[in-house]
Amino acid sequence: MQKPTDFSYTLTKFLTHYLAGLCNFSDNTIRSYRDTFKLLLTFCNEEIGISAESLTFNDVTPELIEKFLNWLKTKRGSSISTCNQRLAAIHAFFRYAQYEHPELAVRCQQILFLKFAKVAQKEVRYLSIDGIKILLDSPDIHTAKGRRELAILSLLYDSAARVQEIVDLKVGDVRLISPATVRLTGKGKKSRTVPLLKGNVQILSAYMNDQQHYLTTKDSYLFFNHSHQKMTRAGVGYILKKNVDVARQSHPDLIPKQVTPHCLRHSKAMHLLQGGVNLIYIRDFLGHVDVKTTQIYARADVTLKRKAIEAANVVETPQPLRSWTDDDDLMRWLVNLGKF
Structure with a gap:
């Protein structure tokens, strides 16, 4: 039996022990890192001719990583953002490996010096407050199914949660008595508690009353599918698209054709900003680590930019100059000048 190489042994420890145990990363993050190295091993086997069981650290040079990133773009059609995510995973592994x-x-460290490609800042897409109201009016609240859809969509917007945070919610994460809150577990399994407004409390109460036979313990998932299994991100996306299509029929000017769950998160952040809420609070509300991440909303709001520019304006609009023919004193002087 062939002895594991230094690369395969270290990679296994990185994925199974370091990320999952010591770092306590989420399943999605670990899956993303794992997929990066599945692609790297595939590239080495198909393009370089080095099998997974033969790959060593000596084989993995900065040049090989650069070729791998180029292969992702040219052969697999990966975007620059995706390539940067793959490089971030590789950086994390080699940062671990050097210890x-x-x-x-x-x-x-040679591989850690590889730089990320520059990415053009994407436009932040969000719905207006009127658009959100129309979207949340779309579910049929006369049915239990419609009340479930409204509970998911309203909570997705009002808490500015990531879609994974919504599907991971358990009954014990929700507090409906005053002060009402919901505990969200985000990236890196970091938790934050955000307030629930009165309207959302009523919506969630109605939903949980409908489903009381299934929401029996604090560990029960708050949202589930028709098979009473944990709701998936795809399931939330389906519910959102269904109601977006309904809303667009009457208000195509306010509801774009494509609205993602993350668009509702952006919408809440923009509405908080437009309401005068401090960026630091919005950062904490969204679960961002760095306020620089939150600043994309300040840069995206054209109305706030204009207000800020107008508030700082010190240049007065000049008054139009009078025509010289309207100056009576000047005209009399010119007339008298002609008499000399």
Whole structure:
């Protein structure tokens, strides 16, 4: 039996012990890192001719990583953002590997020096407050199914939650008595508690009353599908698209054709900003680590930009100059001048 290489042994420890145990990363993050190395091993096998069981740290050079990133773009059609995500996963692994194998520190740091490609800042897409109201009016609240859809959509918007945070919610995460709150678990399994407004409390109460036979313990998932299994991100996307299509029929000017769950998160952030809420609070509300991430909303709001520019304006609009023919004193002087 072939002995595992230093690369395969370290990669296994990184994925199974370091990320899951010590870092406590979410399943989605670990899955993303795993997929990066599945692609890297596929590239090495198909393009370089080095099988997974033969790959060593000596084979993984900065040049090989650059070729891998180019392969992702040209052969697999990956976007620049996706390639940067793959490089971030590779950086994380080699940052870990240099401590596991100090003798490879130079090689690891050479790969850590590989820079991310520049990405054009994407436009932040969000709905107006009127658009949100129309969307939330779309579910049929006379049915239990419609009340479930409204509970999901209203909570998705009002808490500015990521879609994964919504599907991971359990009954014990929701507090409906005053002060009403919901506990969201985000990236890196970091939790934050956000307030629930009165309207959302009423909507959630109606939904939970409908489903009381299934929401029996604090560990029961708050939202589930028709098979009473945990709701998936795709399931939330389906519910959103269904109601977006209904809303667009009457208000195509306010509801774009494509609205993603993250668009509702953007919408809440923009509405908070437009309402005068401080960026630091919005950062904490969204669960951002750095306020720089939150600043994309300030840069995106054209109305706020204009107000800020107008407030800082010190240049007065000049009054139009009078025509010289309207100056009576000047005209009399010119007339008298002609008499001399």
